[in-house]
Amino acid sequence: MTDTPLLEIRGLSKSFGPVQVLRDVDFTVHAGQVTALVGDNGAGKSTLVKCIGGIYSMDSGEYLFDGRPVSVHTPRDAAALGVEIVYQDLALCDNLDIVQNMFLGREIRRGLVLDDITMEQRAAETLASLSVRTVASVRQPVSSLSGGQRQTVAIAKAVLWNNRIVILDEPNAALGVAQTAQVLELVRRLADNGLAVVLISHNMNDVFAVADRIAALYLGQMAAEVRATDVTHSQVVELITTGRSGDLGLRRQGAAA
Amino acid sequence: MTDTPLLEIRGLSKSFGPVQVLRDVDFTVHAGQVTALVGDNGAGKSTLVKCIGGIYSMDSGEYLFDGRPVSVHTPRDAAALGVEIVYQDLALCDNLDIVQNMFLGREIRRGLVLDDITMEQRAAETLASLSVRTVASVRQPVSSLSGGQRQTVAIAKAVLWNNRIVILDEPNAALGVAQTAQVLELVRRLADNGLAVVLISHNMNDVFAVADRIAALYLGQMAAEVRATDVTHSQVVELITTGRSGDLGLRRQGAAA
Amino acid sequence: MSLTTLPSRETLEERRSAGFGAYARDYLARIRSGNMGALPAVLGLLALVVAFSVARPEFVTAGNLANLLHQGAAVTVIAMGLVFVLLLGEIDLSAGFASGVCASVLAVLLTNFGVPWYVAVLAALATGAAIGLIIGMLVAKLGIPSFVVTLAAFLAFQGAVLLLMKGGTIVAVDDPIIKKINFDGRLAPLPGWVLYGVTIAGMLALHLWKRYSRVRHGLAAEPRSVIALRVVTAAVLLGGAVWTLNLERSPNAAISQRGVPMIVLVVGVLLALCTFVLNRTAFGRHIYAVGGNREAARRAGIHVDAIRIAVFVICSTMAAVGGIVAASRDASVNPNTGGSNVLLYAMGAAVIGGTSLFGGKGRVLNAVLGGAVVAVIENGMGLMNYSPGTKYIVTGVVLLLAAGIDAVTRRRAARAGLR
């Protein structure tokens, strides 16, 4: 664990028209750690992630990477920093097949020509490593995949690359038992290899299984960022549902704002 | 518990082009019970549900309702029988607002004119009852909702009506802790009111919390239909991942077919 | 199934009691976030009017205002019908010539067969409906893409008009009632004012009634001040128009030409009707649903095929109305009625007004505004003394500018918020 966080967001606010979704949010991510981001439905987790990924522009706030301020306005900017995100709404191209989706935007080529063979091989390997056994062919269009299969494709896509930060927005939502275990193991392995991993999940078992740190959003505000070993299940649930738990969490006047 | 099942599917097979997804599946649902449908990713759960809902046509098989054979070819046929389904891929109209989506196809009118006021009131009440506290307005288009909020809208839509069967395909996937509890409670209450409820989930805690019976699909075949009290967590997980567990599940030659 | 209502409904109803200030802030924020309704189209229109008025002072005379209304009516009516088809993400290339076919039916019946005007009008409308029914069936039941079906219809109707017109002659339409529609029908000044009063009063009553019932049921409602602002704006704009149109505009002292042209009434009634259908009936809601997500609509038990067929019927029937309006304006029908640029202009009017070609988004009011943009451009360009080549180019550029204002406003606004 180093001292400068790999990624630091300071004072992020974001509104959609009249609705303020994030208020003055601070969020830090450290290399080699799994940071769990939790919060109630509509707390603003996905919005925060989309701001980090350059999908949404920030209304105000600072974006520090490796301690240096950077400006991230498009997904390309984020990718250039080494930030890879699996969004909750997946965003796969339904008209493309699994291989094409997994390598989208980073196709392997030989000269001008796409190297479909290598891509197909690597896609099949990665999928298999995520315990997906029911995909008939990696040349199937993703529109014909089951919910969990789609989810797996999106996850596989994110881990194919050498990144510095991997953010997973509810990756286990649609996954089966074996696949979930596989993904959690993957998350742990990524962090152990020195990457920073952010995991968003509503499942406390999953969170406590892998997280080093837990950040809880409550109604668009950061209620607490704590070490996973310092809190219990029920404390985190309390943070999620009420924004505070004992001396952790938002001050009362803050919560009322 | 009555003797004739409310809904019975016999020998259902379904292929998509060269891929056979369901093979000779039998499935029964009883009034007043919660039937959990479990299975690995890509096992065919959603496909089975879509066949029941009239989204897909059945290649072969029988569809019995109240013991009588019926033919269900469109979602309207299913709705006419009193079957209401929350699909995994939700299928909301992004351009419509929450109220409009919730009452879609069953708008309340006064004469020719839509009764928007009544619909808005009822939508707000139902949402609130599902612990959704972060929706700014029920007049928001659903495209601006968070994943969990969308899920809740879809669930709310299904339970607004007087049905005989409610089928929920991974309803808790995107839901927060409180909302999950609320939905499980709702599922139990529906069954207690005499409805037949089918719950698809990958979360064994949820399954065991509410299910009376458990049906396990394995690679498109029905591995077992058992009472929840007769099996353990780990047995069900085994059924899901290997198709058999002890003397439960598929015969070996069946699994090899 | 009744569920217990939990207490925490504050957020849902936060804005229920908000006053004018809060509402205005809300509106500004919504504008900034790109959700601007008719504003950009109105801005584009305004810019055009100002530009033409500066270039040619004749542009802002009573006579020219009346001309403009007559000129733009047919395209606007067809555009209104197209909105229905576009809302479903379908297209109707045949709407222009469908209007021609219906106009031919009208003219041939009136002139060659001497039937009474109402029989001819009914026959024209029925022809339109039948055309729409056939197109709709081919699209919905056989699954042929609407682009192909209506391209085929586009060709076939051209031929049908030629046959109906016996190979290229023209048929005069001299029926006085038909000519009232868009040739010389006018409301006398007094009835014009009366109608104006009724319209404004009706608008006010509707708004207040809606507010009253929402408040009574404890739902968020517009503050009275907003309603007042809206009604007063409408009253001023409409009042100005009525006043201008009630001026004498005849260049010939022998004939008086005061009063609001009848066509304004026709378009107004159609606008109200279509808006009512789309916004206040289940049928209209289902159109938006099918256009937004066809599969979701199907799963919700909506008769998707029926809706698809219905919009084509509506579109072709509106095209028939457009054809009648055009026949009235020209006092005749010929093989080119509904041809040349009519279709593209009508589609353009709908799209400029903000209707999406992908379905699910659009309003009939915007088609009327888009129709006004197209009419203003055609009218204004007619006053400029350009050679044909230059005129085409300038028309294109002006259209682009008018649409560009719209796009750039929306975009600037959208930057602030979403994507």
Add this chain to the structure above:
Amino acid sequence: MSLTTLPSRETLEERRSAGFGAYARDYLARIRSGNMGALPAVLGLLALVVAFSVARPEFVTAGNLANLLHQGAAVTVIAMGLVFVLLLGEIDLSAGFASGVCASVLAVLLTNFGVPWYVAVLAALATGAAIGLIIGMLVAKLGIPSFVVTLAAFLAFQGAVLLLMKGGTIVAVDDPIIKKINFDGRLAPLPGWVLYGVTIAGMLALHLWKRYSRVRHGLAAEPRSVIALRVVTAAVLLGGAVWTLNLERSPNAAISQRGVPMIVLVVGVLLALCTFVLNRTAFGRHIYAVGGNREAARRAGIHVDAIRIAVFVICSTMAAVGGIVAASRDASVNPNTGGSNVLLYAMGAAVIGGTSLFGGKGRVLNAVLGGAVVAVIENGMGLMNYSPGTKYIVTGVVLLLAAGIDAVTRRRAARAGLR
């Protein structure tokens, strides 16, 4: 990041070693499930050819086959360009007149300024590219809907042609090289056969190479029998065409007109090039991605705006080629070149071929097939002695039937499977 490969890959690779029988079953199942590639378009085309041959035996003469190729070329080339724009869910209404503008540039430079042919051709292509660039920028950077931008361009280009043609005169194009393209250029019989041989051999080599490398890497590959079937079919069809075109077709004994028209080569090369770009390059893949889900493509780091601009550049440049082809065929350019029904026919060709107006779905080969359908209809109808009215109607009906065969086959097939 390398992940350990788990052992259970059977399902993924089940079909790797499948032979012809399994492949055929697979193909039939795929057909039954509605995934039929070019088959329905070919069926529609075949039905048309048979129908016209029965109605007019002249239809199947060598001379008429050559005419057909000359006549359909311009629309087909424009349709190929439109596929790129349609793949993105955009539309280009200006493609027809853009081809007119480029043809005018070519003609004016050649005839009035006497520049060499290659300079004129380059200038025409550059004009096309510039047009596309401007349209693309307006669409992608300002966010004006492409329907509106290209409608404005549609108008402006009409004017531009008039200005270039000095108000409506005809400009002759007499350059012998340009006329080779689509007027009188032919491959002599022997070179024709040589080229044929090279094409078929190349096709075979490509297929075998692909199979070889896939098998070498342990991936599922087509069985040899399927490759053989495909290559033999192509060889027979193309061979028949070459043989027919190598017959003497000149009505004038003094002039021989044997050989494959040069335009076949031009279209063939463009088809191969476009197919290569769409299927085998990252750029092509990104076009499909942006068309399928623009937001997903953006999140994958694709320069969405650049892609959007690029497709308009390609489309307009192809339109320029189409203009050159048209100018060559008419040996002249007039203000109507690229006008009247050219745009609609080109769009129709693309859409009949199965390209979706919603983006993400379509192939250039299908545009060629669709272009053939349109050309066959026009050609066949030209042999019938109908009055214009009847001709339009019959053309519409025939188009509908051709497209209907396609739609109904797909639908019947789709019933078995999805939705």
Add this chain to the structure above:
Amino acid sequence: TNEVAGKGGHGRPRIGVILPDSKSSARWETADRKYLAAAFKAAGVDYEIQNAQNDKSAFTTLAEQMITQGVDVLMIVNLDSGTGKAVLDKAKNAGVATIDYDRLTLGGSARYYVSFDNTAVGTLQGQGLVDCLNAAKITKPVIAELNGAQTDNNSTLFKEGYDAVLAPHFASGAYVKGPDQWIEEWDNTRAGTTFEQMMTAQPGIGGVIAANDGVANAVINVLKKQGLNGRIPVTGQDATAQGLQNILNGDQCMTVYKDVRREAAAAAKLAIGLAKGETGVTDHKVHDPVGKRDVDSILLDPKAITRQNVKDVIDDGYVAADAVCTGEFAAKCAAAGIK
């Protein structure tokens, strides 16, 4: 001063002209506009000349606007009689004097009609074809007809003219009636395709009536491809530079020369007189079968042009010599006595 209020409000007489399009024929923009404008300018009247671009609705729009602006005389070339009639009626109601220029509006209310005699044009074309066939000694030729746009009343009149000439030859069996089609919008590309298909359907075509030079040029290009140009006579109309070149080449048998200057001058004179409150002087009466009335008319005679008298067109200044005698044509011009 604001001139919109009506006739009374301004001093200078004002004339409005609406031309039909710029694509069916180049004459409207290249000739008529020029000559009319010159005449009006010389007479010191205010004028406005607009082109409706073959758009019927634009046509009506333009007329309404001219009437609103208070023109004293409205001169139109109708796109079709229907819109023409509507416009003329509107003008009449507004007290504006009206002239049908070049095309008679059937059933209309124009006060005057100025034109070439269109049936006579057709007669010249028919006779020209007969002469060329005789000169080439072609026996029992199949005659193909490519008429103009069916929706253009003038096309019908042309056709009446040449059909009347050809009918006896068909009846006697000297000629064989071949394919006979209308060319929508006078579209040259379509004319080329149409003729190709005619050749396919009836390979023995020996003579072609092409309604104007553009259509003729398309036909000639098809013939060139077969090496048949010059062997099969083709007629034309309008004496365009292209047409004259085709005639010099021997590919086109004849064209019809309508001296637009004379037509424009006659119309302008009439209009200027009307605008100043005088009555017009006319020499003919043309019967309008629909309106069942005789219209006071000025009718001008068209002239057939063959290789022998191409010179006349150029000497008149109707077409510039350097537009025709480019490149290879210089020698042919010289041979035809053109400088």
